[in-house]
Every structure is written in C-alpha cells, then in structure tokens.
Amino acid sequence: MNTKSYFFQSFAIVALAFVAFIGFKQILPDKIFPDSKVDSKNVLIDSLLLESVANDSLSQKGDSLSESEKQEAGEKITFNPAEGIEFPSETFDNYKGFQYLISFYEKLYQLEKNPQSKVRIAYYGDSMTDGDLIVQDVRSNYQERFGGNGVGFVSITSESAASRGSVKSTYSKNWKTLSYLNVKNPISPFGVNGHVFFANDKVNTTWVQYEAGLNKNVNTLDNPTLFYGRANKKGNVNFIIGKDTLRKSLVPNNLINTLKVSSGSIKAFKANFIHADSIPIYGFNFDNGIGVHVDNFSQRGNSGLPISMFNANVMQGFNNNLKYDLIILHYGTNVLNYGTKNYSWYQRGMTKAVNKIKESFPGVSILIISTADKSTKYDLEMKTDSAVVPLMKAQKRYALDTESGFVNLYTLMGGDGSMVKWVDESPAKANKDYTHFNQRGAKAIGKLLYDQLNKGYEQYKVLRQNRDTNGSKPKAVRKTKTDSVSVKKDSVNE
C-alpha cells in the first residue's frame, strides 16, 4: 500500500460513505428516536381531554377539512343591537365580536365616569398564563388606566406558585388538593379557581403564607379575604400579621363564606388552619374595592373542558361576592399534540364549557382567546404546526356560536411562522419548546390583548355617544337567536 500519499483513498472513504448514507437512508426508518408515549400518571393533563380524544378517534373516520371553509371565511356576521348599540358587521375571518362585550364595556365606561366603582375580570388559562404571565400584564394595563390595586383571587396551592412574581405564596406540603383537572366527583364542589383544598392533617399545622409582589398596583395585599365553603363542623384559623396573631373561627354555614383577614393594605401574612379538616378552602382575594381587578385562574395541562364540571350554584355564590364583568377563556395549547386536525369534538366540548360559564355567571361578557402559534419540526425546519389553524378556527366557531368575543392570538402575534420568530429573536420572546412565551413575550402578548380589547372599548364609546345624541332609547332585551342560549344583556348586573 502506498504509505506516502493516502489522499485518494481518503477521498474515496468520504465519498463512499456518502453513497452508504444514501443506502442507509432508504433502508432505515426515518426517525431515530421513537415518539415515546408518556405515562400520564404523573403528567399534568386533564382527564376530560383524554376521554374526548379517545372517543373522537372511535367516531371520526379521518381529518376531513370541508370544502366549505372558503365560504366560511367570507361569511358575514351581523349583530342585533343591544342597548341600542350595534357594532358594524364582520366576516368570519376577522371575527372579534365586540358586540358581545357590551355589558363589560358599559361597566368600564361607568368606572371611567365614577372612579369609585369597580370592574372584575376572571382570566381562565393553561400553562401559557402560569406564574401570572400575560395576565399580570393585562392587569397592569387596566389598573394603569382605570385604577385598582391588588392581584385578585389567589389559590391556596399551585404548582406554579414559585414562578409567580406578582404575589409570593408558600404553603405547607400537607394540603389536600383536588383539581377539576383530574378529579370528577370532588367531596366538596370546586371553587371559582377550579380547585378545592382541605387542611385535614391532624398532626401538623396546615398553613399558607402570602407576600405582596414588587410591581406597581400589586405591592400590597389589600383587604385580604378568605373564601371557604360549606361543612358540618366549624374550624379555626390563626392569621399571623407581623408579630400579631388573630384567631378567627370559620363558620361554614353557606355555600360560600368569606372571612376578612384585615381591612386595609398589608405586606404579608400567614394563615394557620386549625381543626378545619372538613371545610373546603378555596383561596384568598386581594383587592382594594375600586378600579379593575383581574383574577388569574391558570392551570397547567388544562384544555378548558373541565370548566363544564363547575357547579353553577357555587359559582353564583362566588359571583355574588366578586361580581364579575368579563370571563376570559384562554386555552388550546394542550389540545395541539394529538395528531388530529378535526376539532369538532373540542368545539362541542368547549361550547358546553362556555354555556356552563353563562349559567354560572349570568349576563357576564365572555371572551375566547385562541391558541397562539406553535411550531413543530417538519423535515429539518421548524414551522407552524398544522393543527394550529384548524384549532383556531374551531375556537372562533364556538366563540361565535356562544356569542362571545374573540381574540385571534395566532394572527395577533404574527400568524404563520411567528413562533419561530419569537423564539429566534434577540432577545428571545418565547421558549425553546416553541409553545410558551417568556416574561418578555408574555408582556408583549398582554399588551396585544389589552390593545384589542381597548380598541373595542373606544369604538363602544363612540357608538354610545352616537346613540345618546340620536336619542334612540336603549332596549332592555335584545333579540336572541333560537339556536343559542338566550342571555339577558343588562348593562349593570346586580
């Protein structure tokens, strides 16, 4: 063998290897790593979703994307006037449904006129809003403009408590937690946050501690108030504020009971629960009673479907205390990964969930926020997941069907391929899972959401003024479609 120069042999190896590669590519499978199915025992995912997906795979023949989609996009949507106000007609493609937010907008308007009144928003979401991401930005945008102090309703325990900056909460490990995510028949009904907690450790104290965050408008805990449910036995709770201990008793007579920790603003407190083993505990509310308050009810792994398990009576009990004006449902991330593009099952399930919201919070405006863009690797490139657009359309469909407002987060953030941009941008605005936003991105999303809602509000004010100058009388009840649940749209819900 020629030991002097081995160049051509060397070239031959590299070139032959290329040929071998072509051969291997043809005979070997495409994927080296099997897409492992994760045992869902310890993974947070809601059980209703898993059931729906299982049923769907039995009934569906395939992903049939109907031809009528093109017609659907141009479908004209006109609104019946409510309170003498009628937003201009829209197409399905650009559907926003400001018309259905009129009662919320009217409350905002009243607040603007009278800064002593209040407006409350419940923001339901999944891991996208974990740690108060997005919601804290929506909240601060509203409080900046309309006033209001406090983070709103906060659960006892949460798997994302550590990552939340707007309020710091720590808790003992012995809380018994039931979540609507994976429990079907709770001992006591779920609270407005979809959870119910029990302090049933008889040996060690069960405690929770809250400390205000640092940001403006949430840097104090205002009028902290405990929410708990009905039980047969009474219990006690010790509130420790600084060096003082206040002992108070829990009287669980009503479906929903409240207990004020202290009036005014404090920085931090701890609550030790004593002999409260059977009393359903829901959480604490922090608000100063005026301005806008936004509650974050985020739950990782939630598809939104579990909302249909809410007990309407209990929710009405919460609503009597908290008086909601807008319910936001921000879901979708958790239903993207099931290899289906037909979301009729999800549309049906979520319609049920929205109707449950209507039953629970009568007359309250509802806003549906669609899935954001999410990328998946196709061959060598990260692209918008093919399930994103079908899901977004299904979400728009149930928003329209249930007469809810709609935010198309997918187009709002840039549409096709936008998640790749948000991840690759410097500084990055989304995480490397190509699904979740980081702090910076969440702030941008919060602003986009607020801006769309506010655009509708400004438009509402113009329409309202036109109505008043034209002298047309407000109608108390607007016409209702026969195929949807009829709801009274009173301007002020008492």
Added chain:
Amino acid sequence: MITIDSINNWFVQNFGEITLEQAKSWFIYNPEEKLLFNTGLFLGLFLVFYFVYAFLRKTFYLRLTYVILFSLFFYYKSSGIYFLLLLLSSVVDYGLSQIIYKATKDSTKKIYLVISVILNLGLLGYFKYMNFMIVTFNDMFHGNYQLHDVFLPVGISFYTFQSMSYIIEIYREEIKPTKNYIEYLFFVSFFPQLVAGPIVRAKDFLPQIYQKLNLTKQDVNNALFLIIGGLIKKTVISNYISINFVDRVFDTPMNYTSFENLMASYGYAIQIYCDFSGYSDMAIGIALLLGFKLPANFRTPYKSTSITDFWRRWHISLSTWLKDFLYISIGGNREGTFAGFLFPSLFFFGLLLWGISNVAESYIPLGIAIGAIVLFSLTFLLSKKKHQTLVTNFNLFTTMLLGGLWHGAGAQFIVWGALHGLALAVHKIFMEFFPSKKEGKGPNFLWRFFSILITFHFVVFCWIFFRARDFETAIQVINNIGQLTFEPEHWQAIVIGYKNVFLLMLFGYVWHFLPEVITSKMKFVFDKTPLIGKAIILGFVYWIVYATAVAGSQPFIYFQF
C-alpha cells in the same frame, strides 16, 4: 436498462428536485443557515473541494491560494460581507508584524506591538463588547446611550487571538515571519479552525506549511475517528439534549421540579462539552485530512482531579494562549503589575457594592461578597511565600476574569471566570498544605474518586452561571436545586418522561468516563477495518446525524407529584 431518466428519477427521489434557486442558495450568504461542519451542504462542498485538493497536493502556492479561496468562501457563508473584515485585519496585522520583525530598536518593536494589540483588541471590543459596555454604563449611571446595531462576525474571538499570537511570537523572536502575505493569510484563514478553534499557534502551524504535504494511512484513520466522534458528540448528544430539555429548564427554571433543574445542570455540563469538543474534533479531523496537524483541544476534562487539572484538559488551546500571552504578560508568578491588580480589585469592589446595595433585602449578598474577599485574601496570607503567592493569585484571577469575558459579553461570564479564578487560588494553597505524594504510585482510588467528584460538581455549579440567561435565573436554578428531596418514584417518572434525553446524557457521560484502554481498543479495531468498512461506518454516522436532525422535538410536559 439504465436510462438518463431513471437516474434522474432516482436522484429526485433521494435528494428532491434541485432548482436553480436552490443551487444559488448554496453559494450565497444566509444568516439563517450557517455553514457548519455537520451540515449536508458542507459535506457536498467539501467533497468537491477535497477532490481537487488531492490533485494539487504537490503544488505549493497554487494549493495555498486554492485553500485560501475556499476558506474565504467558507467565512463568507458564515458571516457575509464581514469576510472583508478578516481580510482587512490580516493585511494590517501582516504589515505590523513585518515592521516589528525588521525594526532594530527594542522601543520601536514595542510601540508597534502595542499598536497591533490595541487594534486587535479594539476590533474585538467593538464587535463583541460595545453594547455590553453601553448597557453597563447606562445601568450604573442612569445613562441613556443608544445601543449600536452590531453584528458579531463569526469566529472573531478566535482569529483575533490567532493573529495576535503570530505578532507576539515574532516580537518575542520565537518564530520568523512568513515569507509573504499569502502564507500568512493561509495560516489566519485556514477554514477548519477559523470559526470555533482550536486557536492554533503560529509556531505550531507555520512549520507545517513549508513541509512537504504528506498524508499517511494512520493520519486518515485518526482524522476519521475524530470526525465520527465529533459528529456524534455535537449533532446527536449536544443538540438533542439542549433543544429537548436543557434549554427549556433554563428558560423558566421555576416551572420545573428540583430534580429536573439538577438534571438540566448535569445535562448542560455534558452538552457544552460535547458541543465544544465535538466541533473542535471535527476541525482537527478535517485539518488532518488536508495534511495539517492541529493540537488536541480537550482531554476528557471531567476526569480532572482538581480545578488546576481541569484547565489543563478543557479548551487547551485557549488556556495555553491565555497563559502565554495574558498571564505571563501581566507578570505571571514573578511580579505584580498594574493590570494584574486592577481587574481583581475592580471585581471585588463591584462585588462589595452589590452586597451593600442589597442589604435592605438580605444580608446574603454582602456575606457572599465579604466571604469571597476573605477567602481570596487567605489564599495568599496563609502561604509561606506571601508576596509571590499574592502576585501569582492576582495575575491568575485577572486571567480567569478576562478569560471568562472572552466567552461572551455578560456579567454571568465574569462571575463564571471569577469562580474559577478563586478555585484555582484555593487549590494552590490547599496543595501547599497537603502536597501530593509524587513518589511511587499515585493517590489511592477513593481519594482520586472524591477529587474527581468534587471537581466535577464545582465545574457543573459554575456552568449554571455560564448557561443562565442572567444572574437572577442562575440563582433561581441554584435555589430550586437546593430544595431537592429524596423521592425516587418521582425521579423515575421524570426519567421515563424524558427517556431519550436521559439515555443520551447517560451515553455521553459513560463515553466520557470510559477508561482510555477501551477507547484505544475501539480505535485499534477501527484502524484495522478495511477501507470499505470505514466508509460504511462513516456513512452510518451520517445517517444518525440526519435522523437526529429530522427528529421532531419532544412536546413539553409538566409533572405533578
């Protein structure tokens, strides 16, 4: 019968239709698609390049020019128009080096050396540190300076250092300058090590230019073995675990469990090693295929028994460069200089300020600051040769601080460098009190085991700062790991959830800690494999790289226990 059509069909089936647009895109700079060694495009281009190169092996200037042109094209594909910057800086450096060589007076030599160092560091400073300095200034003095829209040319940190080594070695009369600019440009632009090292020293490389080009069978064996290992380390292990696990945890550490944070830290340690050493190995292997021997850059660094040992095994070309040109230049272990005292003093002063400014919230930062200063002082106060140790430790600390900053513009890199500098000083004083027994057999197995374990964990701890996006995130990761409790069932569920990631991590670590006997056995078997067998092995590795690249990323999962 084979017709042109059938060949065409086969081609289209395997490679897809190739349009004129696509063919054009192979030669035009695209910031989205850098020309890395592990891409198909590089393989294709290299095959064509290499074929011609083999024919040119007996020529000299023709061959050099040919390689230079390919190198410039390679750099253009990575950095676009900035290949002109490479050319410009090489012209200036070459001119200065000629002046230094020809000058007779020492003072003249020195002046031109200083000019060249300022120019080179100025260039690096502008592109790499300008915005960092502006942000720091704005933060400290509430300034409001606009950031510059600077593009960081790929590999500027590497070729600037390489260029500087040439000039300093001429100044120190360790080498003679090249005969002309072409030879010099060949050295600076040599594409295998151009963008990510190893930082080749002029005195190691230049003599090879003038030797008769030779490539033995053994060289090719070594080269292929390195390339195969490098490809697997970089594209399979490093890329997969970073995108599917490590990046996610470091993005939002508080959303993950303590165990996941701990594993992400171990994961990052093997990821950065595989990424960096894998790319180095490919560079060394490709250079070897061209007939040039570059020095080894990594020697299984996590097997180090001390932090001093670690720096003899980790990124060797950088640590020797820093030792020879920075540490020695500021006085080494001989004398203290202004520069040697300046940076550590600034650092400790800044640390103290940070501690004091946080006193309102917590005493821990102040405690850390005072603790670090006391610890650093003890490393020379306890020494028998106080003055010499003081000088050495200050110079060492300076080297590590600036070495940290070389890796990137950011406070976390300074902290990373400082931790290593402190550890080196502590290890020095430790060795003074407990000198290792040199005579006879080495330390016993248990001692060795614990030394490796402790060194490894210290290094992993420092990597947390290196990887985290900012200081705050690093603290979150550390705090989260601090809350780890022993819950084997939970750990098992997590490991199963990220099965592929953990298998690759395990594979990476097992490979790293394999006794050398086994690696050399593997090498021996590979050497004995016939030519066609090697081609098949290499082809299989190409396939693994391809299959990993097309593997979809794992959907996110959240665990609940």
